[in-house]
Amino acid sequence: MTNYLLLALKGCAMGMADVIPGVSGGTIAFISGIYTELIESIKKLGGPSLRLLATLRLREFWREINGNFLAAVFAGLLVAVFSLARAMTYLLEHHPIEIWAFFFGLIVASALLVARDVTRWNAASVVSLLCGIAVAWWITVASPSQTPETWWFILLSGAIAICAMILPGISGAFILLLMGKYQFILNAVSSFDIGILA
Template sequence: MKFLLLWLKGCAMGTADVVPGVSGGTIAFVSGIYEELIESIKRVDMTALRLLGRLRFKELWRHLNGSFLLPVLLGIATAIFSLARLMTYLLVHHPIGVWSFFFGLIVASALLVAREVGKWDWRSVVALLTGAAVAWWITAATPVATPETWWFVMLSGAIAICAMILPGISGAFILLLLGKYQFILQAVSELNVPVLLCFLAGAVAGIVSFSHLLSWLLKHWHDVTVATLMGFMIGSLNKVWPWKEVLETYTDSHGKLQPLIEANVLPDRFDWGAVLLCAAGFALIYGIDIAARAIARKRR
């Protein structure tokens, strides 16, 4: 039962990381496995490599907290591979509805992350505004077109996977900023092994190194770090605004025209469907939070 429960929590994290707006770290946080996840990832170190080299698998399993880490990772992988094809279809055929849903998800996630700031002082406010300004600039300045070479795929994996352990910023959203969200989704749905191996190599390197940095930042600069993350999420709303006007296009490697530079515009008419989907995304995040708090109260 413990294995199944951890697998389900991993599935929820994986689902969140496929959606550019919900953080797998947020799901880990509200489901009560966040701190153990950080500490387990930190154990992928030289000691683990030495134990592996000496084939001392039982000690390696205990050192890595394998009974916890394995079901969580399996759950994440299950969700990612099962949802990638669906997300690719929805983004192509129902873009406004999908982005409206994402918009609501990000707003709700940002508000939940704000509650984790213990004290709002001038440093937290400056961190919030700086994070929002940087994210807004990145979303406005970075074109959709980025290299599809192996080194950039590895870099994308290293940066995006770090978001999985951040309560408040989505790995899928980072891929959006890097212009690699649909590219990686397509690689997953088509089982493009070379691309996936490059992405995975970067992800492993990124998450192992970043877990140590994140642990230190949250321990010594908790409120400033969380406020920065919240600002980054607020600034990201520029990227997921559902209604866009394409200003410039480019031809991708398959000969198809793709948007290169876009500008946010207001909709031609009031769209009830988009509003309802935005509200549904908002309600989903708060529903998860309310359920997690109810479970926590029962355990006490």
């Protein structure tokens, strides 16, 4: 039980990060040590597990996808997103320096952890590092765009943002900001607008 509570708290930290442009839930997952298991569990939501679900072998399906782990993490994530969206908006508005400093520290810590896993530097890894720096710099200087509020664009924005949210170092919220949908989605979360959230 304690283990699931800890997983839910880690999910909660991911959810908090996902609300903030510039901070990645994947970064928090990486720092907290659940990133690999999270990716492996999500990968299992495919052909074999869906066949188990289609034939109503629910217990086997749940075991196959590591359901207890995913449920604990995503419960914490959803609680954080829905309960802290307004709080994060308030803190960014009234205490921006402290909040950005805290999340900057998280980003630096995750970068150091990732760097520790690079055991040998060669030309390919240096080129990859430089490409990553270039993409990160471009994302930070790109200006938010004006985009439509039609259902297909909201769906597209959500799909791109959720892919970014699971990658360490890439902020799904910032992608939403660039696509002109950050405030729109944050308002939908705050007001629990089921149509937009769905």
